[in-house]
Amino acid sequence: MGGQMQQSNAAATALYDHAGSGSLHNAGPASDAGDAVMTRWLQSAGLQHLASPVASTGVDHRLLPNLLMQGYGAQSAEEKQRLFKLMRNLNFNGESASEPYTPTAQTLGGVAASEGFYSPEFRGDFGAGLLDLHAMDDTELLSEHVISEPFEPSPFIPGGNKVFEDDFLTSTQEREEAEADASVLPMNEKESSTRENNVAKIRVVVRKRPLNKKELAKKEDDIVTVYDNAYLTVHEPKLKVDLTAYVEKHEFCFDAVLDEHVTNDEVYRVTVEPIIPTIFERTKATCFAYGQTGSGKTYTMQPLPLRAAEDLVRILHQPVYRNQKFKLWLSYFEIYGGKLFDLLSDRKKLCMREDGRQQVCIVGLQEFEVSDVQVVKEFIERGNAARSTGTTGANEESSRSHAILQLAVKRHSEVKENKRNTDTNEAKSGKIVGKISFIDLAGSERGADTTDNDRQTRIEGAEINKSLLALKECIRALDNDQIHIPFRGSKLTEVLRDSFVGNSKTVMISCISPNAGSCEHTINTLRYADRVKSLSKSGNPRKDQAPNPIPSNKEVPSASSLPTTAAAENVNDQCQDIKTMDIGRRFGEKENYLYGSAADVDKQPSSFSSGYQFNGREEKGLAPASMDRDKFEVKNSYSDSTYQKTNYYSKNSVDAGDKVPKVSPPRRKVSKDEKSERSINMLKRETNGSDLTTTSSKQQSTGNHITSTIGSRQYEAEPIPDGSINAILEEEEALIAAHRKEIEDTMEIVREEMKLLAEVDQPGSLIDNYVSQLSFVLSRKAASLVSLQARLARFQHRLKEQEILTRKRVPR
Numbered sequence: 001m002g003g004q005m006q007q008s009n010a011a012a013t014a015l016y017d018h019a020g021s022g023s024l025h026n027a028g029p030a031s032d033a034g035d036a037v038m039t040r041w042l043q044s045a046g047l048q049h050l051a052s053p054v055a056s057t058g059v060d061h062r063l064l065p066n067l068l069m070q071g072y073g074a075q076s077a078e079e080k081q082r083l084f085k086l087m088r089n090l091n092f093n094g095e096s097a098s099e100p101y102t103p104t105a106q107t108l109g110g111v112a113a114s115e116g117f118y119s120p121e122f123r124g125d126f127g128a129g130l131l132d133l134h135a136m137d138d139t140e141l142l143s144e145h146v147i148s149e150p151f152e153p154s155p156f157i158p159g160g161n162k163v164f165e166d167d168f169l170t171s172t173q174e175r176e177e178a179e180a181d182a183s184v185l186p187m188n189e190k191e192s193s194t195r196e197n198n199v200a201k202i203r204v205v206v207r208k209r210p211l212n213k214k215e216l217a218k219k220e221d222d223i224v225t226v227y228d229n230a231y232l233t234v235h236e237p238k239l240k241v242d243l244t245a246y247v248e249k250h251e252f253c254f255d256a257v258l259d260e261h262v263t264n265d266e267v268y269r270v271t272v273e274p275i276i277p278t279i280f281e282r283t284k285a286t287c288f289a290y291g292q293t294g295s296g297k298t299y300t301m302q303p304l305p306l307r308a309a310e311d312l313v314r315i316l317h318q319p320v321y322r323n324q325k326f327k328l329w330l331s332y333f334e335i336y337g338g339k340l341f342d343l344l345s346d347r348k349k350l351c352m353r354e355d356g357r358q359q360v361c362i363v364g365l366q367e368f369e370v371s372d373v374q375v376v377k378e379f380i381e382r383g384n385a386a387r388s389t390g391t392t393g394a395n396e397e398s399s400r401s402h403a404i405l406q407l408a409v410k411r412h413s414e415v416k417e418n419k420r421n422t423d424t425n426e427a428k429s430g431k432i433v434g435k436i437s438f439i440d441l442a443g444s445e446r447g448a449d450t451t452d453n454d455r456q457t458r459i460e461g462a463e464i465n466k467s468l469l470a471l472k473e474c475i476r477a478l479d480n481d482q483i484h485i486p487f488r489g490s491k492l493t494e495v496l497r498d499s500f501v502g503n504s505k506t507v508m509i510s511c512i513s514p515n516a517g518s519c520e521h522t523i524n525t526l527r528y529a530d531r532v533k534s535l536s537k538s539g540n541p542r543k544d545q546a547p548n549p550i551p552s553n554k555e556v557p558s559a560s561s562l563p564t565t566a567a568a569e570n571v572n573d574q575c576q577d578i579k580t581m582d583i584g585r586r587f588g589e590k591e592n593y594l595y596g597s598a599a600d601v602d603k604q605p606s607s608f609s610s611g612y613q614f615n616g617r618e619e620k621g622l623a624p625a626s627m628d629r630d631k632f633e634v635k636n637s638y639s640d641s642t643y644q645k646t647n648y649y650s651k652n653s654v655d656a657g658d659k660v661p662k663v664s665p666p667r668r669k670v671s672k673d674e675k676s677e678r679s680i681n682m683l684k685r686e687t688n689g690s691d692l693t694t695t696s697s698k699q700q701s702t703g704n705h706i707t708s709t710i711g712s713r714q715y716e717a718e719p720i721p722d723g724s725i726n727a728i729l730e731e732e733e734a735l736i737a738a739h740r741k742e743i744e745d746t747m748e749i750v751r752e753e754m755k756l757l758a759e760v761d762q763p764g765s766l767i768d769n770y771v772s773q774l775s776f777v778l779s780r781k782a783a784s785l786v787s788l789q790a791r792l793a794r795f796q797h798r799l800k801e802q803e804i805l806t807r808k809r810v811p812r
Ligand SMILES: Nc1ncnc2c1ncn2[C@@H]1O[C@H](COP(=O)(O)OP(=O)(O)OP(=O)(O)O)[C@@H](O)[C@H]1O
Pocket: 208, 209, 210, 212, 260, 291, 292, 293, 294, 295, 296, 297, 298, 299, 300, 395, 397, 398, 399, 400, 441, 442, 443, 444, 511, 645, 646, 647, 648, 649, 650, 651
């Protein structure tokens, strides 16, 4: 609570500071026309009675904050609220002097306080503060800003307009620099230079989903208010010690905040679209969705690759790229239980290796050349169908894995093109120009899994939590400018390694549920996002360890800017990161991969309902939301932590006749490879009567301090003990390897025994030789078995220890 108060005061101070230091000094004599406009603004907010003093002193709208001072103008809390809203709608941000909002005929109709949003018991006492940032109801004036516009072609794709470019200017300075560049560069260079500057290295976007049917049926309140496309408030219902209900407000500010009315198309335009041209500039881009289970990650992520592919293919079809043999390659894999599986190759198990240049290679990953969006769609559907999903206590169809879809633009040189006739490894022969990875992370919250699910589900939860923690640790390390970034903490961070360093762009979409029952998780997700956002603001050049600076010729995406020289090829060599070691296949040659099913990836209406413009503003007035961290809270019983998911928007479906089975672990069908591997694992775990699962209890606290609600109390669960799961997974791998080795040894021994038998059967053979050799062979056999048994016993013991430890830690 204290944190929130400070936050309000900081924002208020900022406003007053501005009024005092900026506007008062700069205010020139106001014209009569200006006074009239001022009066209309005040009228629009129902504050016409305050108009005369302002007008008579001849000041402009920038002095509106003065009306908030005690003894001046607005006196009541309601007046202050209206005044504040007016300032906000005038884009009063203390500096940028943006084009003020002029009230329309409709807005002059007055502003009735809206009672609808929040039930009275949760409104709390809003009147106490001089300027209560949290007391705002955003529904009236803001709605006037939403102007319906027809669909416009992408401003980021060559030939499109540039309306959105400003949204991605990371600072006023950058905007000025871009303008300066624009004045000296020829047109196409201007565009590319501006674009490059404009697309932020890390962009954090929040998406709020609508209340679902179940939440509506339970009459749950929507506790998340989005305003100005960049801010949001979480109204957390709470109880005081004397059991009085009150609402605590948590204010957040991000690069963009998308409310429940925003379509997937708009999400694409705000998140991925600006990055697409940079892929042709050797950028490795990553877009990932983060959030509680059921918050809309999959819903948000699934359409994005398709849209991206559309734009990439459109660019690639331009003669300049076609002539240079630029091609688009697609791969799709998942990280499940710490292991990698190819979603486009019967869930074949993959190996991740690091080469001498610390580049990550995924051995065995299939890549497919795609030159048609329909084909991309079919691949995506096929991969989605193969993805691991499972029922959890929190979501009926929860993603149990991190799914990674990569679109890589590669350039195939003439020489290699010819060579390819004899070498089918075409994907390998191409040099990566750039790529974009889409990562649908598994649900960030696995608290529900620890109590009411089976062992396998809990093991998965532990592994998911581990990787999310590792992700946060990497972000934290980068944030603290640490030289050592713990990428090796998980498979996920190893794959993401190049997302945060070098010539990279990262977009994180934090998905949040709006219902009161998800409040804690929502706040946790937003704090996590806030943490990532702070990384993007540091602008430390050490974080940009691009192995090769971008050449001064920054044309994007024009032929001349793309690597055509040997030097440029070297650049590409070094930029090539996740490489496939297996044979890539041309899709056209493998028609049998096509599927008859054509479930729509995006069932959302695809048309644009509004010209959704983002401010692209820097965070100014609002303090980061991290102020209210680490508090012990008495939860309001109103807040029901049991989330039940309702699929009232259809997800992708695959016809029954599809070749890839729809999997739903732990009851899902699995590929043969995985099955045998899993059965080994399960066998080991079952024999132990113990497993890793209980670690998931203590790992409810994932990277984002996920909490577990037990009874009416909220416990901050302990973070995953670093290395604990890692160590077990390593031992598991070692055990499996030892088992394999033991089988190989045994086969060798059996061969020797057969040879001995063959010899002893020969006429005149010496039985003494046979006896001594057999004795030796059998003792080797026994030693090998004993060694494996000892390893197995150690591993069993280790699992048991884990379980006991975890039981001790988790309050039940
Ligand atoms: N913005 C949205 N608009 C409408 N429906 C949505 C939206 N976001 C999510 N949904 C619906 O909410 C449900 C849960 O979404 P989804 O499966 O994407 O969650 P998730 O975060 O991926 O969950 P998990 O981590 O468990 O896989 C789905 O039925 C989905 O259609």
